Amino acid sequence: MKEKSTILIVDDSELNRTVLADILGDEYNFIEAENGARAIELLRTHTDIDLILLDMVMPEMNGFDVLIAMNNNRQIEDIPVVMISAENGIEHIERAYDLGVTDYISRPFDCMVVRRRVVNALILAAKQKRLMRLAAEQIYEKEKISDLMINIFSHIVEFRNGESGPHVLHIRTITEVLLNRLVQKTDRYSLTQEDIQLISSASALHDIGKVSIPDEIINKPGKLTKEEFEIMKSHTTVGADILHDLPFSNEEPLLKTAYEIARWHHERYDGRGYPDGLTGEEIPIAAQVVSVADVYDALTSVRCYKSAYDHETALRMIVNGECGTFNPLLLECLLDASLQIRERLLEANEGYTHSTARTQQLSTEMLLKQATPQVGRSIQALETERIKTEFFAKQSCGIQFDYDTATRTISVTDHTDTLPFTSRLYDAADTEKFTIFSKDDLNRLENALSATTRDAPDVSMPITLRFPEVGWEHEYMLAARALWSSDAKPRYLGAVGQFREPQTDIMLPEMQLPDSGAVTGRQLADSMQSMSRIFDVVRLVDPQRGELLQLNTDGTFSDRVLPCFPMWNHGKRCSRCISRRCMEEKTRMSKLELTDECAYQLISRYLVVDGRECVLELGSRLSDSVWVTSGGRQFRLDASHGEDFYLDPVTGAYGRRYLEDQQPELEKAEALAVIDIDNLKEINDEYGHLAGDAVLRHVANVILSRVNIADTLVRYGGDEFVLLLSHIPPEKFRSILERIRGAVYTTEIPQYENIHPTVSIGGVYQAHPLVEAIRRADKLMYWAKQKRNDVQT
Structure with missing residues (x-):
């Protein structure tokens, strides 16, 4: 049975509302509003409105005021509006269309005309949504074929080169992350999501010219001679020539970008690169970004002539100029996104493939350039619904949560028969009537969601659901995913989530213990x-x-x-x-x-x-x-196994697995610091790894001896710790980190009295979610490392 469409009739005359409902008949569900203010309220609380019949002259808010409010909330692009009015002046009609109405009907009207125009408006809206789906699917198929051909060719090059299979994927992944961070920091380069996708795809062909390099040079295990290096350098110009000579137009965007990357990805910002010695912004931004990605992956990957450096060492070498000079803005992006790069590459190594989400962003961007305003909003709605569907598909049926920032409404739907109702909508802006969360829980949730990014959208935290009207409340773990727009500068739209019983919880039997304790x-x-x-x-x-x-x-x-x-x-x-x-x-x-x-x-x-x-x-x-x-x-x-499952065997601190598994509980930490040992590599090289392990234990012991028993220390990487502090006043936070820094340097290490390690510390206070706190502290730590033995908060 076909579901009825819902029509909102807005008119200050009850007679007019009744007449319109009678004309349209029983084929529709009707909601009525006696003025514009009531209409806006109903739009906030009803998510199932398919069309609005709107009068112009009304008390409190007239029809134009309603349209302005809908434009501000971007609802006008989601819901078709038919204005019905006795005002027939051309200036009124023109203004109504300027504000986004789908149709304008003058009173007095013909009943058949009203029915026909309502049907047409609903059909048009449905067809536009279907068009968006079809367009997105077609573009995805086209891009998938193009990606496949690029990957086949680039992997042939890498196979001959002897480099790891994931190298091409690494370059694409890092390039995409850096470009997305770049557009968030500046609009200097005017990059769209289509541009980012294009550059990321073209980056796979950066080393295409290596097909011309002899095997004995390209796979030589030792250092190249001067003559051999000159031959190796020629892969940039050879690659550019190959792309230039293809039987396609040189103005084809993909080929043009691939040409720039292949020829100039070894140029350096100070002019000391090759083959043309370009400087600064003479180097196309695509080539600049790929050069950073290429250097990072070369450092962190095993090659026939070198072993791999760890993530932190690679970043340090790039920032310190050991691999040439790069655009300072790109270095900032690299540090900003360092945690995300590390996580995305781990996903890539486990078989991560290019997702349809990026394709959806591309189709959105392309269609928005030529579509009507209604189409643009429809695409965004489709993208939002896709994310919601994907999120809930990964969860078991439970208590679902949906939050919209534009209206500050929260929808809760119960599939478990646990709650006193099946589905309900709440207005978070109404502080008196909103009781489902406490004020503190609502603030924590909104702050955590707004601090997410499009690439790191997930949040997990304990929330108590409350229904005072029936005397019911229960603590759940909320797993939520923030929804972001697909614009070049993403906008936070809201969130979806699910309330679940805490994973380690055991339900107590009724033991007659009062809730008060x-x-x-x-x-x-x-x-x-x-x-x-x-x-x-x-x-x-x-x-x-x-x-x-x-x-x-x-x-x-x-x-x-x-x-x-x-x-x-x-x-x-x-x-x-x-x-x-x-x-x-x-x-x-x-x-x-x-x-x-x-x-x-x-x-x-x-x-x-x-x-x-x-x-x-x-x-x-x-x-x-x-x-x-x-x-x-x-x-x-x-x-x-005991606690060995979570403990780091060298330092006795918790290992990274503990941080990942206990994230919901650790989200409650007041403050967080990333602590990096400045000179561990030099100590390992000079004194050996036993001395290095002693330094790691020394640093962990110093930290633990200067914090409370409820605080948590995690060995996060090779020479890096994450410290989570509970119940610490903001005025004492920096002083604790300074005491740790000083004690590490001044306290002697048994059997290694000549070794005096130092640490660089970055700290953040009340930053949530945890992944964002680590990212910000990690960035501050790298600034501290420029001075060494320093604290940045």
Whole structure:
């Protein structure tokens, strides 16, 4: 059965609204508004309106005011509007069309004319949307064939060259990331998304001229002689000649760009490159970007004449001018996007292929140049719907979340029969009526989403859903994806997401414990006795003092006090005690706790027992092994692994896997710092890797000795740490980092008294999401490294 279209009738006369509804009949659903202000309110709360019949002269807001508001919210490009008015002056009609109406009907009107024009407007809108889908599919197929041919040819070149297969993909990936960052920083080069796609595709042909270089030179394992290097340099001009002599027009955009890249990707900004010694902006921007990408990939890849440098060393060499001089703006882009480049290349190495998302951006850009305003908005709507569909396809059915920034409306749809309703729309701008989130949760969510980028759109954080009208609330983990426009300068549009139970959560049975957490000792003693039949561990602790508390049979506290940490085979207080965090935040948390013998699923709940603050711990012993999710894959974790699963074996700090798996929990950190050892490579070269490992342990120990037990240290890369700080006032943040920096240099290393390492530190305070905080701190750290032994915040 065909679904009815919904029509909004806006007219201050109830009689006129009734007449229009009667004329159109039962084929449509109708919503009525008695004035313009009510119409705008309905547009914010109803997402299913297909067409608007709009009167011109009304109280509060007239028809023109409604059209202006719809233009400001870009709704006019989404919803066709037919204006019906007794005002027949040419200036009124002309203004209505200028403001975006689809049609204008003068009163008095013929009933058949109204019906026919409404049908035509709805059909036109549907056909335009279908046209956009077809155009996007055709362009995708065309581009896919072109990409395939380019990749086949470029891989032939790389196969003969002896370089790694992913080299071409690396160059395209890095080029695309740098260009997208470049257009965000400046409009100097007037690059569109079509240009970025074109340059990225053409970059695959940068070394096409190497087909002419003899095998004994191109694959020589040692340093080239002067004569051999001159022959190698000729691949730039040979490649340009090959492309120039193809039987196609030299003005073909792809060939023209490929020619510029092939000939000039070894030019340098100071004129010391080859083959033509171009300087500065004489070098086409496409060639400039590919030259940076080519140098980075050459440094970080194994070649027949060299081993690979790590990511940080490669960046340092490029920024310091060890590989020639580059456009300073591109160096800034390289540092800005360093984390994204590293992540995108990891994806590429796992078989990442060119996605249809970029094709959708290209088709949008091309069609927008020639389409009507209605078409442009329709394409954006299609792109948004594609992202939503892709996101929800990767999630199991649950409680879905949809947020629109233009109207600040939040839609919640329940597919689990958990909530008191199936679907509901909320107005986040109405602070009195918006109660589904707390004000703090809403602010955290909006700040985290607005801090995302089009290339890094995902956010994950705990959110409490609340329905005070029925006395219901529950804490969920919200996994959300920000929606960005496909413009050259992307605009943040909103988000989609899903509320899920926390991954490590175990649902408590009904134990008669009040939600407030306030109980008497007698009540708790009875509940703990019942819980002991279900859980393997049931105990009461004071995590602030590190004490195990015991209740007498009458519910009073026993005078016998023991330490709480031996339970987990720890000789000292736990480094990441969730019970301590529960007490600090007065909440309930869950995690996987590992001992030498087995693994426990642990729940900690804050309680006030007869006025005394404490935490109830409930633990369920898992089987000999348990499946855990890490990096998108599942691992079977034996109990014998213990914390080795997450700990870095050299430093004792957490490894990067911990940062990735515990990201939702770590998002709560107040501050974050990236700490890099300045001279580790020199120490390894001069004293050996045992000395280098001692330096790594020394730096980790110094950091851990100067932060709180609730803080987290992660070894992020070869010589790089990420420090996450909880509950730290902003005025103390920099001083802590300065103390760490000074202590690393002044504290002696046993057996290596002659070694004095230094660190460079970049820190950010209250930056979210975590990936954005790391990116910003990473950039600050690189600026600190220009001075060495420095702190930048």
